[in-house]
Amino acid sequence: MEEEEDITSDLFAAVGEQIKVLRIRAGLTQRELGRLVGYTESQISSIERGVRVPQPDFLEKADKLLNAGGLLIAVKKSIEKAQAKARVRHPGWYRNYAWLEAEALELHHYGTQAVHGLLQTEAYARALFTQRRPLLSDETIEKRVADRLARQEILQRWPAPTCSFVFQEVVLQHPIGGRAVWREQLEQLLRIARLRTVELQVMPTDREDCPGIDGPFNLLTTKKGQQVAYTEIQGHPRLITDPEEVRVIITRYGIIRAQALTPRESLALIEKMLGDA
Template sequence: MARAIDPQSSMAALFGSRLRKLRVAAGLTQAEVGSLAHVVSSRIAQLERATGAKPTLELTRVLDRELVADELLIDLWPYVYREAFPDWSRAFIAYSARAAVIREYASHVVPGLLQTPEYARALLSVGHTLRDAEHLEERLAARLDRQVRLTGSDRPDLWIILDEAVLRRPIGGSAVMRAQLEKLLRMSEEPDITIQVLPFDQGAHGSLGGSLTVLVMPDGTEVAYTEGAHYGQLTEEPDEVERFVLTYDQLRAMALPPLMSLAMIRSVLEADHRAASVPSRSDRRRLAQQQLQQPGGRQLRAGGGRIPRRRPGP
């Protein structure tokens, strides 16, 4: 007989306990539930015992529907999902899941929302908080599940500034990096996603110590999150957040305009990582003037106002 798990030991254990009760109440075996959810029966057993990788959001939705759980499992899933991350990042994940606008400066790596599975795996494999291979799969699944929001009706406006180092550091090897750069180019075609590159020749700036994210919530309030290799700091005090907003606006002004940023990504993709050229300042000014003459171009001026905080309604 399988050893009973303590539903109070973790959110994954609570999820597994509720899943088992729903399955038993429905008069179904693990194999039958697995068939309904298009997974092997051992996967259902792992979820009920809170072993193995944590459930994805897609699988949770299927289980909730097939077991007529009235969104009980869906409501539990975010808490299970957050357990795969360090404590200091969980509050940020909760905020970002609801944000209407996400503005991020990435100093070292591509932001999680835009990572390919292979790039994400390479990054997560070297994390100091990683416990074992099973934990790696949990964190990878959780990171990729976050990207689902970019395809939903409530997708946020996403404005990303990538340090030039992000483009030139071959995470996972050349093939993985090439696929990642190609994804950046594809994602930049989405109407709610803007990507800029901050070139090396811009020198010092206010966020050299790590990455910076400013989130605008549906009610218009803002929170800021700064992150280094092994730490994260969430800031909610309005006066402190305002300083980070100003820093982000300065970074946006220093970065290449969006069209020129994409040209630089292509140059890194098409040439040796060490040989890609950075456009001259005169070239940047010329292209920026061309963009200003295009529809919506005024939003791209270097010294312009902040990014709109709310996406217009349909």
């Protein structure tokens, strides 16, 4: 397993180095290349460092823009195979859910502690893993960050899953990693929330009712149409497949969404947080 992880990481790093050399040869900054392919500067940086997996559409666009002559297109299949293998790098207790998430038709989340992994910036994710207790090694932190960013490619595929996220307001107020990391994370939420396949809502702290008092959870619909739920509290994960238990959580989520701010109101609140910072 460790040998496969090293090979996969080396491939992502090698492709990232190639992209960096081609970009510099083309006289483009990371920000300029990102603007041309629809990525942020930080995403280009992550790809060049081998932390983020370059997706097929990115490789096709970059190959043309950087005059790579088919070099980047040629590695698409190898990247896809390596990305599939990379999913087994998740901790064992999380692996089954990670596989379901990667192929889900729908994804829904209620969060009370931190921004969902699919929406995290690299810096925010690294801050979370760095603060874990007991402490993780630097190598483990980097692997976990890379795996988390790789998961996010699900939002870029087509057809993309239908996604909704509801966060308690306090999640967005907590400056994990410092003010600069916090601002970048809020800006990322605004970008992702504007995707047609994503709806983001905030549950104001001043709401008197609290149907989500039992804690955070994920809901997803698998590619076979099965609805499942996933919870993780104090390192104890649970994949819920019993139809009655899942039905209860689905009902609870519906009530939570009804009581939260609308997607438009939620974006306005996040914009206000950024403006007040």
